[in-house]
Amino acid sequence: MCWIHDGLRAASVSDLIYNLETGTATTMNENDGQRDATRIDLTASKSVDDLDIRLEPIDASxxxxxxxxxxxxxxxxYAEPVEVGVWEMSAGGCRDVEADEFLVVIAGSAVVTVNDGQPQLLKPGDMMRFRRGDRTTWTVKERIRKIYVTPAA
Structure with a gap:
């Protein structure tokens, strides 16, 4: 199974530019309308727990x-239009309309209800898939972090 959060794309505070020749990446973080670059060396393995993901409030509505x-x-x-990334959410609850996505939970937990179906507990190691247009309700008790794969915009 898998989740994706297309609605957060507009609220994204980080973009990544990957240089295939050097194996490095530059993240462009928005800070009060300014963009600053942070280099990440991807030639060696990195722990996703060490990524500095800046959080912003979810749309109050x-x-x-x-x-x-x-x-x-x-x-x-990738050149083939696929995006791979890490997404996280702090404790709380919200509704969302999903994009087509596959995910693997790597930390934390949440209860997710898809299209008013049965609530499903997601915890580290769980995988899930969302279909474009799925309506979800997220209840996060402990900050959740996932790796996602989705068609690139």
Whole structure:
């Protein structure tokens, strides 16, 4: 199974530019309208736990509980239009309309309901798939982080 959060794309605070020749990446982080670059060396393995994903408040019209924040860091976009990245959300609840996505939870947990179906607990190691247009409700008790694969925009 898999989840994706297309609605957060507009609220993304990080973009990634990957240089295939040097094996390095530059993230362009927005900070009060300014963009600053942070270099990430991808020639050696990196722990996703060490990524600095900046969170922003979720649109208040979608929040159903708490004051959740979310953010993402795009890790790589292939020539074939596929995006691979890491997404996380802090404790709270919100509704979303998903894009086509496959995901693997790597930290934390959440209960997700898809299209008013049965609530599903997601925890580290769980995989899930969303279909474009799926309507989801997220309830996060402990900050959740996932690796996602989705068609690139």
């Amino acid at each position: 979608t929040v159903i509980q708490g004051l959740p924040q979310a953010g993402l860091m795009e890790l790589l976009t």
